[in-house]
Amino acid sequence: MADESVRAVERKGPNYYLVWLYLLILTVAEVGVAFVSQLPETWLILILLFLALWKAALVAMYYMHLKFEPPRLVVMVLAPIPLAILITFTVVMMEIR
Amino acid sequence: MSTVSVEVGHPSVQHWAEPGHPDDRSFLRKYVFSTDHKVIGCQFLILSLVFLLIGGTLAMLIRWQLGWPGTAIPGGGILGEAKAPGGIILPEFYNSLVTMHGTFMIFFAIMPLLVGVFGNWLIPLHIGAADMAFPRLNMASFWTAVPAGLIMIASFFVTGGAAAAGWTAYAPLSAVPEYSGVYLGQELWCISLIVLGFSSLMGAVNYITTIVNMRAPGMKWMRLPLPIWALFITAILVLLAIPVLTGALILLLFDQTLGTTFFLPPDGGQPLMWQHLFWYFGHPEVYILILPAMGLVSEVLSNGARKPIFGYKFMVWAIVAIAFLGWIVWGHHMFQSGMNPYLGATFMTSTMIIAVPSAIKVFNWLGTIYKGDIHFHVPMLNALAFVAMFVIGGLSGVFMASTPVDIFIHDTYFIVAHIHYVLFGGSLFAIFAGIYFWFPKFFGRMMNPTLGKIHFLLTFVFYNLVFFPMHNLGLDGMMRRIYDPNQYEYMVPLQPMNTLISVAALLLGAAQLIFVVNFVWSLWRGEKAPPNPWNANSLEWTLPSPPPHGNFVAMPTVYRGPYEYSVPGREADFWPQDEPPAEAGRRSAGREGVPA
Amino acid sequence: MNWNWLLPEPVSTFGSEIDSIYYLILVITAVIFVIVEVALVVFMVKYRHREGRRAEYSHGNTKLEVVWTVVPFILVMVIAWMSMRVWIEAKVADRGHVSEDALPLRVAAKQFEWNVTYPGLDGELDTADDFVKRNQLHLPVGRAVRIDLTSEDVIHSFFLPDFRVKQDAVPGMVIPVWFQPTAVGEYPLGCAELCGLGHYRMRGSVTVHEVEAFDAWMLQEGQDAAVETPAPADTAGVDLEAASTAPAPEGNHPPSHQPASEGKERA
Amino acid sequence: MSQAATMGAARPMEGMRVYNLKLGMWVFLLSEVMFFSSLIGAYIILRFAHPEQWAEPNQVLNVPLTGFNTFMLICSSVTMVKAFAAIEHGDQAGLRKWLIATIFLGAAFVGIQVYEYIKLVEHGFVPGAANYAAEGGPLYGSTFYTMTGFHGAHVTLGVLALIFTTVKAFRGKYSAQDYGGVEIMGLYWHFVDLVWIILFTIVYLI
């Protein structure tokens, strides 16, 4: 049962409200970038995607506890990401003619 | 059931049916809504064999039309006016036949046979587990597949008939009823496959969790029997490929019913997008259909040759490599589709590379029987046929992988020959091998070996007579999916060959009846099976046939890999995985140590 | 019955190059095929079970395995490399492989016919003297043709077996196709992609003429067409242009309604 | 079979050191990743092919309203993770409280989305070819409703599952030793939140 106490301490770690605050700020930043800023379109898209991925990573790491899971689980979870990117960007396949 | 609870994050997790505990489940829970992986495996077996039979029957109708175009099928009048007036098949019905033949064979016969049947039968037993990780999910998986099949069958009987856009359902033909003349059928096709997708997904989640988490002590990754490796990798392919198909099917269904235009060009839709999505799923799918077959064959070959599998590690990595490469080759189905030719060149290269891990497998199988002590039992015969036939199918794949050559042979009977050499010569022979091999374990009776040998011989001969000449048809320019080749003058001289193929096909179909008879007869009348009829090593053979509910009385401990045959210094030529090493045995086994 | 593995005689410039790749692969795979099947049979006979013999106990041979990993890799890479050049030559019609004086044609597939638009005597499409022929492709020998291929309804596949040409015709896309006939004669044109119930009879013919004969034919047909229909150009030309580039801006375009029950006739 | 049986371990075995339910949920979520990827992929292809069919952000879609909805979904993730943290320490009351809050927020999200749909349809923004009436073209409406619709369906299913979990919580089925059901509920819920984060960005903002 020593195992359990170790894990319990680990689990106490993240401050869920702090993560929430981050997410909130990032969301506001997104809307701000999208509507207030006058960035050129390419930059806008890149920045928005970056912010979205940042938020997604926060949720996965803290709320879904990936940060505290055994590395093999993390590897397993990340493994299909390249495939997801591949299918998402089949657009490249169709556009370059 | 045990309710021991231990801290989270601890290695999981197994609860054992107490030894000798009486099995007091009602008939319904035991055979119908059973959560026992063995029963579910048997349910899948019956279901998918029925679909195999249906698919085969459709093939017979196809061959009738191609062998004797425009003549009435004897007794074909029962098909009805809308399909075959007076027994003469109509073009629209022919397209339905081809589509449904491909669909039934791929999705409802071979895939459930390999993944549903052997996944369920073998995974828990081979890794030394009591059952799947999620037995009820497993049951749900089967009972989701049933309505999917019923929907697919039902689509034959709606007005407009069944789907007729090919098993690949290229849009816009599949999306617009006015183009295909099929109305509800095409929608039911989508719905059925979406439902079936859920079934496959549930299975995949279960298999992956079970294999990762529920291996008995000592069952290290590199001691897994090869069917389990193959099924594990296959489950990953299913898990990640099926949702893409589901997504595509949903978009197609919306195009058909809601008036969206995802694939319809007049409003900006992209027909090629369907092909990208479909083949992104489709190519991993064909490896879903071959990898488990390769695993089964490895098991049977090693057993039949009484020799350890040649290069176990390479075999494992070859499976992984094929699966990985399988994700980046989908474009080879689209070389002539209007996709950028430079992309075609890229896809050609990745496709070619798949020959390399496949070569490893083929030559390692040869290495396995080299200097063996080959027992030609029925499963072994089928496994050897697999090797011989898969090579033909694989090598014909290299022709098509070469983009310029594919210009000519794309969408000809050369492709049809390839399909059947890998799917029948490959997957189906492996399935036959597997069924003959494990039938005694799960039904407690042997299948009749004499009937088995006759069935094998006839199947092997007629099969080759049916599908080998299709290469020649393709090289002479005969297209696939054509109702009547004689429409083209240059194909008229091909008619004798088509007729020959059709005769052989009818005989091939008839030969399958021997299998049906053997199967059904053996269920009740077969010789009683001993626990280990093939002197095999893996864990299931230490159990009675059939194994009791809950499988193992106590959790087995695994001491060595599954292919320790003919170990020098041992009396018997096999060495069960869970037999504790004796002093003498330990010395000769060398590197195979005790479990950690 | 034709059991040989030869392809029909090629009649286009890149046809024989494609065939040479095919024969190369045929030889390589035939050798591999023979090796594997012979080994299989020999092992089966030689190592069949006999009383008192035991199989050799061996877990493999890494050196051998490396050999049969590397050799096939080299072989397939050679095949891929050689295929690459021919493929680019055959398929990349808009990147300088087609000579300037190529004959421009437009082929529009629809259920279940091929409509070929000819440029008329001025040699240019989208001019007044264009005319359309159904299911008939007439070509001069020894001159490249450049076809803009498209479809009006579903996907078809433009298949000229003897010219080693196959290209899907996709609605909403205009795909360039080129080849150069090398022999005079009549050849089949087929549809190789399932496109509905009439797929099996969506055929046409290709007639390759001597150059002078072709010019005469073009003159004759152009005059006939001018008499029948005053301005045929915009039917084939403008419509397709619109389908391929801009989205339909106004209103819903239902797909052209094709009577689904036609073609109840049998061969 | 009790939860304990699926979380606890009777004997050390080979494995991932993650209990079955959790591993199974993660595996399932990977397939969900591929499902949404295919929809997003289709969206990107169509949008690249026909940019003119898309209206400016905020022209048709009501971004402030959806922004608020996004905020609620993020809040629901906090309440969900709080529920999990509570039961991890055996706090039954906390578990119930936070679960109910999550249900409330989730249901509100669905409600607002339905309201949004109604408004959009009134405005003439519909899936399919008919969408020429509103700004943008047919693909705009089709992809919008498909993507947000499937996400909404996931949230709805999540709310139903949450209700189920809450009922079990009220019947005292979870404990500091046995909270697998709550944890996998949380994983699913956060995943749905994560998908929304991506969808919100590419559907509403870009």
Ligand code: HEA
């Ligand atoms: C079980 C199913 C299965 C399997 C395993 C394969 C395996 C392969 N397939 Fe096949 N394929 C299908 C099922 C399968 N296929 C189906 C159903 C279709 C048609 C779909 C449709 O349109 O309806 C299809 C279509 C298809 C096409 C599209 C053709 C077209 O429509 O124009 C192509 C093109 O590249 C292709 C290639 C390959 C290749 C390169 C392999 C390789 O994996 C093969 C590798 C194996 C070997 C090469 C043999 C063993 C190796 C050696 C003995 C070593 C030495 C070899 C060399 C050096 C060459 N396949």
Ligand code: HEA
């Ligand atoms: C696993 C896959 C599989 C199998 C086994 C078969 C088996 C057969 N196939 Fe098929 N075929 C496909 C997959 C398969 N096919 C696919 C994917 C296509 C492409 C479809 C498309 O273009 O869209 C195709 C297309 C296709 C065509 C081309 C049609 C066309 O393009 O116009 C033809 C033509 O001859 C054909 C013929 C046959 C024949 C004669 C058999 C025979 O081998 C059949 C023999 C009979 C059986 C195998 C039944 C045996 C039953 C049992 C053993 C069950 C026992 C039951 C109990 C115990 C209860 N098939």
Ligand code: CUA
């Ligand atoms: Cu047109 Cu087939």
Ligand SMILES: [Cu+2]
């Ligand atoms: Cu493929």
